[in-house]
Amino acid sequence: MVQPASEHETTRSTGTARGRLWKVVAVVEVLAAAAAPLSLSELVEVVPLPKSTLHRLMRHLMEIGLVAQTESKRYELGDYLQRLAKxxxxxxxxxxxxxxxxxxxxxxxxxxxxxxxxxxxxxxxxxxxxxxxxxxxxxxxxxxxxxxxxxxxxxxxxxxxxxxxxxxxxxxxxxxxxxxxxxxxxxxxxxxxxxxxxxxxxxxxxxxxxxxxxxxxxxxxxxxxxxxxxxxxxxxxxxxxxxxxxxxxxxxxxxxxxxx
Missing domain, CATH: 3.30.450.40 (GAF domain)
Structure with missing residues (x-):
């Protein structure tokens, strides 16, 4: 699993292309390493972002298929990477x-x-x-x-x-x-x-x-x-x-x- 960045690093990079990319990579790596789908609260514990920011990010990632949401509102990897590999x-x-x-x-x-x-x-x-x-x-x-x-x-x-x-x-x-x-x-x-x-x-x-x-x-x-x-x-x-x-x-x- 990727090591979570510090709050200082996250704040400093917010709004930059590098910072946005880090947030996407962090979420994808956390979900890939998880043994089961994670709730938003569980994600906040390992991805140092405000809950509202993380919620918006998850919505965008769901739109492109990088992330999927289960019926219980938990998050898991979507099929985008699998489709890309194929x-x-x-x-x-x-x-x-x-x-x-x-x-x-x-x-x-x-x-x-x-x-x-x-x-x-x-x-x-x-x-x-x-x-x-x-x-x-x-x-x-x-x-x-x-x-x-x-x-x-x-x-x-x-x-x-x-x-x-x-x-x-x-x-x-x-x-x-x-x-x-x-x-x-x-x-x-x-x-x-x-x-x-x-x-x-x-x-x-x-x-x-x-x-x-x-x-x-x-x-x-x-x-x-x-x-x-x-x-x-x-x-x-x-x-x-x-x-x-x-x-x-x-x-x-x-x-x-x-x-x-």
Whole structure:
């Protein structure tokens, strides 16, 4: 639990941005450490603020969901932080992968390459729901780490089909990494026309990826379904055809899937 600030510190910081932030953090940490919901009087004992000030603060925190009030007028943490955490890259990728697992299994059986779901978070791509065999363990291990969007099939796909603008390419991970903005723009335009994204040795020299978007009823893609393997063992055209067919099935049965 956070150590309560002294009355002097609280008074000195009242009205400043730092002081307002401290009050919010203090309340959240106290409620997080509490074994049960707390009354306003119990909160006043550990958060050195006047009761009227604390009451106003709790009302504001309830409005944004940081704090919730029980039927007995006691306070507990709201679901805002939980909802915020679920919007993160890994959590969103996991939710989508769970919703379409039968389709991912079908894709894995048809291709025998690594199958995953990927989402874009900031400038990075996060994979989840990986399906693979022993021969592709190294590829799967690489995909468990966040990848820069500009040198990932999923990243380029989601940039091409989403509403956010493409970041300027920066670091070249391999000789095949796209590092020029005009080249990336042409690549994204091609992806929009074909519906598929390819990355050949752009992040790791031996890695080949093919990605297709999954919308599940949304205007922008909610994720990308990705098939990954090694350059010498993957036939990108046949994999692309199978991937497109499976993604079409996912969209056709989107009403049967649900993302948490």
């Amino acid at each position: 919007q993160s890259g890994p959590a969103r990728a996991y939710d989508v992968s769970c919703a379409i697992t039968p389709f991912l299994l079908e894709l894995f059986r048809a291709t025998r390459h690594v199958v995953s779901v990927a989402v874009l978070s900031g400038g990075e791509v996060h994979h989840a729901g990986l399906l693979y065999d022993h021969d592709h363990a190294r590829v799967a291990k690489a995909l468990r780490q966040p990848m820069p969007a500009h040198c990932s099939a999923a990243g380029k796909l989601l940039l091409a089909n989403g509403s956010r603008s493409a970041p300027e390419p920066s670091f070249a991970h391999t000789p095949w990494t796209i590092v020029h903005e005009d080249v990336l723009r042409r690549e994204l335009s091609l992806i929009r026309r074909t519906g598929l994204s390819y990355a050949r040795g752009e992040y790791l020299p031996e890695l080949f990826e093919v990605a297709a978007p999954v919308y599940l009823g949304s205007a922008d893609p909610v994720a990308a379904v990705v098939v990954s393997g090694t350059i010498e063992r993957m036939d990108p055209h046949s994999v692309g055809r199978v991937l497109a067919g499976v993604v079409a099935s996912i969209e056709k049965h989107a009403d049967l899937t649900e993302t948490a």
